[in-house]
Amino acid sequence: MHEFDSIIGYDAIKQELMQISDALKNADAYTQLGVQPPRGLMLYGEPGVGKSMMAAALIEAGGRKAFTCRKDKPDGEFVGQITATFEAAKAAAPSIVFLDDMDKFANGDKKHPDAEEYVTVQSCIDGCKGADVFVLATVNNIDNLPDSLCRAGRFDRIIEVRNPSGEDAEKIIAHYIAGKKFVGDIDARTVARLMDGHSCAELETLINEAGLYAGYERSPEITMDHFMKAILHTVFDVPNEEITAFGRGGNERQDFVQVAYHEAGHAVVSEVLEPGSVTMVSAFAQDGENRGFTRCWTDNRVRAMDRMEHRIIRALGGAAASEQVFGCFDPGCARDLDQAFNVVWRLVTDNCTCGFHLHNNGRDSEDLRARQEQAAAAEVERYYRKAKEILTQNRDLLEGIAQGLMRKGILTAEDIAAIRKDCGKAA
């Protein structure tokens, strides 16, 4: 097995790590060419994206003795620990100094350009010039570090590690699912889309959580239902008592019915504008509020301008459905309206979709502001009419999704696809 095999996805980063490990192992091949092998690498990004794991793989592949420094001592003592680590590494060269979570070396979460810890790291790195010591660091928040520390010559390579998305997320989920013994009808792509924007560690935890739900129910295997429960609880903060009602259905309370039609409105608009885009619709409350939620996935191939318009119409779909079905305005749509107005505002003032005369262009007058607001309100009205038109033309889909929500409380992409098929509107 290759040292980098445990890192799933992230092919471009793995490629870079392999190059660096080659330079660490075969430094002579580079120096013969008169080339200076890289002296340092910084991996930065959100927690749980695999930075420490990548660093560990590089250390293993580089085949050098590594000296790790992680803050686990009070401030005064820690500075001494940094110096001691570099000294030991220098004495054992060729070697690696691994500074894990380097942005935690100085206290607080603000920028500390003059913190003693960073000044010490910097002077230790400079003190290793001429010795074959490679410095490897992981960092959450690169903005908290002094600029001088990040410059080339100290850290020649700086790589951002992002949360996995698309194929990478799918591969990581498939990998962790494969590690479980009994797995039913789980579609890695659906889970990946639902978990878009979450870290590798969160994906791993989610899969285990799904297994815990399965175990608690004494189910012989982990199914998509268990995943949905885990996602509802860990990602959307839906209370456990609501989750245990999952799948039982039959909730006829008027507020639940209203929420079901509201969410179905968002979902229908989204599916009509971008078929196959809805990943999850829930009539269960999120964050303890009396409203559901609809999660959508946007294909990058959709044009940016279309995407923005779709966001607006989709946001207005909930209010439009309530008006059509119950004949009244929806008190639960304040946030949707905020979202629609925000996007419209950007289109009107930045992108000049209603004419150049409304562009901000550094001007700031009451008159301009009033005209922009008028144009934005008219645009929101226009998009609202579009949302209603879509719902009128797809009333059967609206009914299908709303009924499905009342029955199950939550619908996945597969459920929506089945409802579309029933309505003769397969994506």
Ligand SMILES: Nc1ncnc2c1ncn2[C@@H]1O[C@H](COP(=O)(O)OP(=O)(O)OP(=O)(O)O)[C@@H](O)[C@H]1O
């Ligand atoms: N690419 C990946 N493939 C498979 N598992 C991964 C991957 N990235 C992370 N993981 C899993 O997530 C866990 C957490 O990763 P790691 O500790 O490396 O994150 P980190 O970015 O260093 O986080 P922090 O900033 O909190 O230190 C790993 O132990 C591993 O189980």
Ligand SMILES: [Mg+2]
């Ligand atoms: Mg880490």
